Amino acid sequence: MQHLIIGAGPAGVVAAETLRKADPDAAIAIIGDEPEPPYSRMAIPYYLINNIDESGTYLRDPKQHFGALNIEVVQQRVDKIDTGGKSVTLADGSSRSYDKLLVATGSRPVSPPIPGLDLPQVHSCWTLEDARNIIKLAQPGSNVVLIGAGFIGCIILEALVKRGVNLAVVETGNRMVPRMLDEKAGGLLETWCKNRGIDVHTSCSVEGISDAGDGQVEVSLSDGSKLGAALVITATGVKANTDLVADSGIEVDQGILVNRRMQTSNPDVYAAGDVAQGVDFSTGNFEVQAIQPTATDHGRIAALNMAGQGDEHHGTLNMNVLDTVGLVSCSFGLWMGVDGGDSAHLYNPEEFQYINLQFDGDHLVGASSVGKTQHVGVLRGLIESRIHLGEWKQRLMQDPTAIMEAYVACTQELSYH
Amino acid sequence: MQKSLNIDPGKCTGCLQCEMACSYEHTGTFNPSRSYIKVFTFHHEGRFAPYTCTQCDEAWCMRACPVDAITVDMATGAKVVHDDKCVGCKVCTIACPFGTINYSQATGKVVKCDLCGGDPQCAAACPTDAITYVDADWTGYDRMLASAAKSLPSAEATA
Numbered sequence A: 001m002q003h004l005i006i007g008a009g010p011a012g013v014v015a016a017e018t019l020r021k022a023d024p025d026a027a028i029a030i031i032g033d034e035p036e037p038p039y040s041r042m043a044i045p046y047y048l049i050n051n052i053d054e055s056g057t058y059l060r061d062p063k064q065h066f067g068a069l070n071i072e073v074v075q076q077r078v079d080k081i082d083t084g085g086k087s088v089t090l091a092d093g094s095s096r097s098y099d100k101l102l103v104a105t106g107s108r109p110v111s112p113p114i115p116g117l118d119l120p121q122v123h124s125c126w127t128l129e130d131a132r133n134i135i136k137l138a139q140p141g142s143n144v145v146l147i148g149a150g151f152i153g154c155i156i157l158e159a160l161v162k163r164g165v166n167l168a169v170v171e172t173g174n175r176m177v178p179r180m181l182d183e184k185a186g187g188l189l190e191t192w193c194k195n196r197g198i199d200v201h202t203s204c205s206v207e208g209i210s211d212a213g214d215g216q217v218e219v220s221l222s223d224g225s226k227l228g229a230a231l232v233i234t235a236t237g238v239k240a241n242t243d244l245v246a247d248s249g250i251e252v253d254q255g256i257l258v259n260r261r262m263q264t265s266n267p268d269v270y271a272a273g274d275v276a277q278g279v280d281f282s283t284g285n286f287e288v289q290a291i292q293p294t295a296t297d298h299g300r301i302a303a304l305n306m307a308g309q310g311d312e313h314h315g316t317l318n319m320n321v322l323d324t325v326g327l328v329s330c331s332f333g334l335w336m337g338v339d340g341g342d343s344a345h346l347y348n349p350e351e352f353q354y355i356n357l358q359f360d361g362d363h364l365v366g367a368s369s370v371g372k373t374q375h376v377g378v379l380r381g382l383i384e385s386r387i388h389l390g391e392w393k394q395r396l397m398q399d400p401t402a403i404m405e406a407y408v409a410c411t412q413e414l415s416y417h
Numbered sequence B: 001m002q003k004s005l006n007i008d009p010g011k012c013t014g015c016l017q018c019e020m021a022c023s024y025e026h027t028g029t030f031n032p033s034r035s036y037i038k039v040f041t042f043h044h045e046g047r048f049a050p051y052t053c054t055q056c057d058e059a060w061c062m063r064a065c066p067v068d069a070i071t072v073d074m075a076t077g078a079k080v081v082h083d084d085k086c087v088g089c090k091v092c093t094i095a096c097p098f099g100t101i102n103y104s105q106a107t108g109k110v111v112k113c114d115l116c117g118g119d120p121q122c123a124a125a126c127p128t129d130a131i132t133y134v135d136a137d138w139t140g141y142d143r144m145l146a147s148a149a150k151s152l153p154s155a156e157a158t159a
């Protein structure tokens, strides 16, 4: 059995490891096009602030791990998939055949058509290569403009502040992280950032970037302001890397469409991670989530099914955790609520604390919080287990902080006698 | 045979000796707020329930970690966080559906139960045997694990 995996990110690596466990004798190869050993994009912000060196971003110890598991890692770009002949063509012209193929090619950053994006001071923050460029330009005291205060933008924001730059952030939405936090929570983040000297522009867009000489650029905003900068970072969204399957007849929408076994419309081809449009736990719809926990879950489910041992997946829960210069926020599932559902809130703006719980009947279906770091994972447990909260719903309505108590009481008998 | 913690909430009196012992073992200070095991209080029922990581088989925390900072201690089966590798990204804290791996502002890393390398101090400190460390097959802790696992339809065949 030859298992071939395209893409050496978390989805591809977890898939290879799971395959090895499930099928000790199979041949397994990961083909990835980046020049570094398999690494994690998520670790880039910590590399930017010198918390780790480049090797700290590696998903596994490249010297030992893959060899020990007899997983071949090939550094090449895959140019073409021939689903008829069940083979792929690599950039060097060679080809490799497969019995089962996993496409785990991730996503790439995209930007709106802003004039000046091609200037050398403008970078996205997606790869280690991008990170090296950013480190060169984001020197302490220099002016930096970040375009986009979405989830990824806010993660980079923290790293830039720690590098000691003067930071301005421009977000078209009316608040920070609009797709993860509601107005109250987004508002808390904005105040928090402004209190720390960050120049936040919401409901505002960048109209153009022009060369200002001396290595500087000028960024023009829709609110009329003009900002000088040594570095402009774009974090304006991502797009699934589906090009590879474009001519293969495999069904594509926002990402590669997969069923609950992570199988594409071609039964021998699977997809996982940022590139895959898989089932969402909360809605049952097929969505591209583009988050790390989903990438690793996808990788595992795809691998089990490729090895013939898998099952249908109940869907991945959309969830995020974010540390914005010390203020931790997170969101899970249907944090914006459902029609006819109840909700519970705790809002304490002086303390930068917020909890939002959303119910459907007596189930928890979504939640978000600001300023809370303890036991937040149990929100996932409460949502994904579809626990009937019974009387605990009323208790949570009165005290939304009692999430751990609710979970323990609903899942454990308080006495085993 | 690997041992596991056996928790019997029916015997817990809420004395918090386990939290004291855990925080002392891991931080060098008696500070229950930094304990990795927590005793939850149920005022209505007049009951207490100590709760910590079950070292679950799925190890959601370990799988979600982007930098391989959580590994299995082969001797005890505990999932252990390595501070030298943890970058503090917190993704494990939302991935663990039991809420038992948590971010520590004090260290900038995450913390969780590591079974104290095979000599859990919570069990040693508990005066009522509500927490014991035993090699029984079917401990209350296993029941806690099983009921927690049952509550999560992981829908993946056990390979």
Ligand SMILES: Cc1cc2nc3c(=O)[nH]c(=O)nc-3n(C[C@H](O)[C@H](O)[C@H](O)COP(=O)(O)OP(=O)(O)OC[C@H]3O[C@@H](n4cnc5c(N)ncnc54)[C@H](O)[C@@H]3O)c2cc1C
Pocket: A006, A007, A008, A009, A010, A011, A012, A031, A032, A033, A034, A040, A041, A042, A043, A044, A045, A076, A077, A078, A079, A104, A105, A106, A107, A125, A126, A127, A152, A155, A156, A241, A244, A272, A273, A274, A275, A290, A291, A292, A293, A295, A320, A321, B089, B091
């Ligand atoms: C700065 C930053 C911070 C982030 N922080 C978080 C966070 O805190 N929490 C979170 O949940 N998510 C975060 N993410 C998102 C997370 O990193 C992604 O969801 C995750 O990397 C997806 O994994 P993947 O394996 O699907 O894709 P990727 O990690 O993108 O890996 C895909 C690989 O495939 C390669 N590839 C593509 N096409 C080909 C081809 N034709 N041939 C060969 N190789 C190919 C790519 O070059 C890439 O190396 C962050 C991302 C960034 C950039």
Ligand code: SF4
Pocket: B053, B054, B055, B056, B057, B058, B059, B060, B061, B062, B079, B095, B096, B097, B098, B099, B100, B101, B112
């Ligand atoms: S912290 Fe949570 S996910 Fe990790 S081993 Fe413990 S119970 Fe499992």
Ligand code: SF4
Pocket: B064, B065, B066, B067, B068, B069, B070, B081, B085, B086, B087, B088, B089, B090, B091, B092, B093, B109, B110
């Ligand atoms: S906080 Fe540390 S242990 Fe947890 S996922 Fe991030 S790097 Fe891994």
